[in-house]
Amino acid sequence: MPRKLKNEELGRKTVEEFKKTPKIPLVLVLDNIRSQNNIGSIFRTADAFLAEKIILCGITAIPPHPEIHKTALGATESVNWEYRKDTAEAIQELRNEGYTIISVEQAENNIPLHQFNIDTNRKYALVFGHEIHGVRQDVVDLSDAVIVVPQHGTKHSLNVAVCTGIVVWEFFTALMGAK
Numbered sequence: 001m002p003r004k005l006k007n008e009e010l011g012r013k014t015v016e017e018f019k020k021t022p023k024i025p026l027v028l029v030l031d032n033i034r035s036q037n038n039i040g041s042i043f044r045t046a047d048a049f050l051a052e053k054i055i056l057c058g059i060t061a062i063p064p065h066p067e068i069h070k071t072a073l074g075a076t077e078s079v080n081w082e083y084r085k086d087t088a089e090a091i092q093e094l095r096n097e098g099y100t101i102i103s104v105e106q107a108e109n110n111i112p113l114h115q116f117n118i119d120t121n122r123k124y125a126l127v128f129g130h131e132i133h134g135v136r137q138d139v140v141d142l143s144d145a146v147i148v149v150p151q152h153g154t155k156h157s158l159n160v161a162v163c164t165g166i167v168v169w170e171f172f173t174a175l176m177g178a179k
Contacts (some may be wrong), residue, residue, distance in 0.1 A: 018078040023052045024175040025123035027166070031087045031139055032058035032130045033160060040179075041161035042069030046053070046079045049172040053080035055094075091125070091142045099125040103137045103143040104167055106156065110148040111166060118174035122128040123131060126171070128164050 013015055028051055033039055039061055046054050056062050062083050063069070063076035067118065084090040100122050107108060118124075127143065129135030140146060149166050158166070 009117075010106040011092050013078075015074075015078045018047070021050065023050045024099045024172060025078045026175065027099060027123075028054045028164065028172050029087065029094070029123040029125055029127040029129055030056050030060045031052060031135050032087075032133075033128065034131055035160075036065055036067030037071045037115065038131065038159065040068040040073075040075075041137070042164050043068070043072040045161070045165045045168050046126060049168050050176075051168065052060075053082065055090050056081060056083045056084065057090055063113035079123075087127070087136060087139050088142060091127070091139060095108065096123040097123075099123045100145075101125050101143045103127040103135045103140045103146045104148070104163060105140055105146050106127060106148055107140055107146045110146040112150045113147050113170055114150070116145070116147050116170075118171055120175060120177070124175075126167060126172060127165075128160050128167075130132040131160055155166045 008105060009144070020139075023077070028042060028046055030039065030042065043054065061068060061174075063081070095101060100125055104126060127135050127137075128141055147167070149163055151158065
């Protein structure tokens with residue numbers, strides 16, 4: 001029977017070690033996410049899978065915040081983040097820096113995640129949207145592609161933090177394979 005590992009056996013990095021660790025060319029853009037618990041969970045995902053940074057936009061709360069801290073568990077200290085009032089302006093800046101902009105949304109002509117070809121020579125910015133309204137249409141319009149996590153139940157809606165974990169994992173496995 002496998003023995004559960006103790007915390008000291010997990011090989012966790014310190015914040016300083018994490019900051020020095022090479023990151024994958026992936027930025028997460030949060031377009032008006034209202035739940036601080038979701039924001040904190042997304043910080044933990046970004047930490048776990050070595051995202052370059054998170055850009056918090058619009059009404060998305062910023063650290064320090066008790067509700068973000070509750071789920072981030074310190075990842076707001078390890079993961080680089082920025083705030084931008086306007087998501088579209090943040091997208092334009094990222095495009096100018098050479099990022100391919102991908103909105104994660106249910107939209108016409110979207111590409112199922114498992115069919116999207118992740119080019120290991122590119123830098124990506126993944127845009128995740130508001131829990132009810134999703135990614136704003138003007139931001140979808142600025143995207144190079146729109147991907148979706150296929151769903152087969154009655155809801156066709158995942159929690160944004162869960163969706164972020166699924167999508168980031170796919171990009172992490174593809175981009176880390178190139179390193």
